[in-house]
Amino acid sequence: MFPAASLLTILLLALSITASPVEIRDSPITLPIARRLNTSGGTINLLQHDQSRATALKTVDRDTLSRRTGNTVATNDVVCYTAAVGIGDPATIYNLLVDTGSSLTWVSAASYVKTSTSVDTGRPISSSYGSGTEYTDTVTLGNLTIIQQPIGVISESTFTGITVGVIGIGPLDLTEGILGGSPPTATIPTVTDNLYIQDMISQIVVGVSFEPTTSESDTNGELTFGGIDATKYTGAVAYTPLTTTEPASYYWGINESITYGSTTILSETAGIVDTGTTLILIASNAFSAYQSATGAIEDETTGLLLITSTQYSALMNLNFNVGNNTYALTPNGQIWPRALNTYIGGSTNYIYLIINDLGTPSGEGLDFINGYTFLERFYSIFDTTNSQVGFATTAYTTATTN
Numbered sequence: 001m002f003p004a005a006s007l008l009t010i011l012l013l014a015l016s017i018t019a020s021p022v023e024i025r026d027s028p029i030t031l032p033i034a035r036r037l038n039t040s041g042g043t044i045n046l047l048q049h050d051q052s053r054a055t056a057l058k059t060v061d062r063d064t065l066s067r068r069t070g071n072t073v074a075t076n077d078v079v080c081y082t083a084a085v086g087i088g089d090p091a092t093i094y095n096l097l098v099d100t101g102s103s104l105t106w107v108s109a110a111s112y113v114k115t116s117t118s119v120d121t122g123r124p125i126s127s128s129y130g131s132g133t134e135y136t137d138t139v140t141l142g143n144l145t146i147i148q149q150p151i152g153v154i155s156e157s158t159f160t161g162i163t164v165g166v167i168g169i170g171p172l173d174l175t176e177g178i179l180g181g182s183p184p185t186a187t188i189p190t191v192t193d194n195l196y197i198q199d200m201i202s203q204i205v206v207g208v209s210f211e212p213t214t215s216e217s218d219t220n221g222e223l224t225f226g227g228i229d230a231t232k233y234t235g236a237v238a239y240t241p242l243t244t245t246e247p248a249s250y251y252w253g254i255n256e257s258i259t260y261g262s263t264t265i266l267s268e269t270a271g272i273v274d275t276g277t278t279l280i281l282i283a284s285n286a287f288s289a290y291q292s293a294t295g296a297i298e299d300e301t302t303g304l305l306l307i308t309s310t311q312y313s314a315l316m317n318l319n320f321n322v323g324n325n326t327y328a329l330t331p332n333g334q335i336w337p338r339a340l341n342t343y344i345g346g347s348t349n350y351i352y353l354i355i356n357d358l359g360t361p362s363g364e365g366l367d368f369i370n371g372y373t374f375l376e377r378f379y380s381i382f383d384t385t386n387s388q389v390g391f392a393t394t395a396y397t398t399a400t401t402n
């Protein structure tokens with residue numbers, strides 16, 4: 001593992017010297033992302049899942065970055081976004097949860113089908129999703145084949161999601177400390193890193209597109225490795241440097257402020273962009289300010305904010321200010337799709353807001369999570385090569401589908 005790790009370090013150092021803007025590829029390598037709603041569980045508390053994930057993400061061992069303290073990165077039992085990933089040769093296709101908040105790609109030991117390309121390295125893995133053993137195997141993403149990709153085969157998991165595993169597209173450093181018996185700073189290359197190392201993409205970049213959807217199961221997203229898909233956004237992409245503020249900096253962290261009309265909801269602070277969170281969570285004080293500004297009440301059944309149709313008509317844009325750019329979440333973008341109200345335990349025709357409480361006050365270094373409900377309105381780019389996150393408007397930014 002050491003030769004590969006140091007090779008990666010050299011490559012990353014070389015890249016940091018020659019940082020250049022992301023090129024737009026003619027033929028991006030894309031994987032469709034499907035959204036799945038788990039409708040079998042009756043009324044499910046979406047908020048509770050997002051908040052427990054937020055707590056786990058904020059609780060990081062500052063020495064090693066590892067989260068061996070028993071915290072689980074909870075994911076939603078109710079909504080998840082998956083991509084079809086092949087492992088082995090011949091490949092078994094697994095629908096894996098797409099997670100920008102973790103960096104290990106893993107499958108459960110129970111579902112792992114071993115082939116001649118599956119190699120048990122004998123090294124224990126202890127990740128935020130559970131523990132098991134490291135394997136290397138052939139991993140197929142669309143028409144690209146990565147050889148000897150380290151993966152986790154997780155035998156003891158606290159994961160309760162709808163999928164049998166995760167494709168982790170978070171930053172490389174998030175894999176520090178998960179490999180037992182190695183120095184705490186040892187890392188495991190992510191699939192994106194290996195696509196680069198094995199010369200299939202020219203930059204360590206992932207572009208993510210989601211489209212708002214009101215059906216319970218839909219292929220409404222796209223993951224592009226190595227570049228961005230120009231057909232999925234409108235206007236120009238604006239980039240912002242990754243934040244230096246911990247713990248947001250361990251993930252895809254950025255600085256932003258949030259305003260509602262002329263009211264400041266959240267002063268400029270650090271937070272993260274996360275495909276594994278459904279709602280948009282903001283620090284408790286900001287949440288109170290948003291609730292006051294909108295006049296919403298907290299609905300006990302769903303935990304979400306509830307507004308009347310009169311309040312909905314009066315709703316203003318919620319502006320996410322990143323660098324010199326403002327990403328305006330329209331009133332329709334601030335509400336849960338009404339067609340899906342009953343899936344989250346809500347009542348038909350009620351209007352629920354998708355902004356909610358992170359559960360902790362601002363000033364803790366991770367004060368907001370721009371989750372899926374943000375990402376379905378703005379194309380997003382996770383750029384390791386240039387240490388930045390990009391956003392662009394899309395054909396759906398002002399959609400009224402909700």
Ligand SMILES: *[C@@H]1O[C@H](CO)[C@@H](O)[C@H](O)[C@H]1NC(C)=O
Binds near residue numbers: 027028
């Ligand atoms: C992979 O598929 C894309 C289209 O999705 C295509 O443009 C590209 O040329 C293919 N690459 C290879 C190596 O076949």
Ligand SMILES: *[C@@H]1O[C@H](CO)[C@@H](O)[C@H](O)[C@H]1NC(C)=O
Binds near residue numbers: 040044078
């Ligand atoms: C669906 O949600 C229910 C309730 O949370 C859970 O018990 C069940 O395991 C979930 N189904 C799947 C396939 O994850």
Ligand SMILES: *[C@@H]1O[C@H](CO)[C@@H](O)[C@H](O)[C@H]1NC(C)=O
Binds near residue numbers: 241
């Ligand atoms: C983000 O905010 C922090 C705290 O104000 C500041 O130190 C930092 O320079 C800002 N920018 C970046 C890229 O981290």
Ligand SMILES: *[C@@H]1O[C@H](CO)[C@@H](O)[C@H](O)[C@H]1NC(C)=O
Binds near residue numbers: 323324
């Ligand atoms: C933001 O705008 C200011 C004033 O126009 C300009 O000086 C600065 O370079 C801009 N920053 C970025 C990151 O574009």
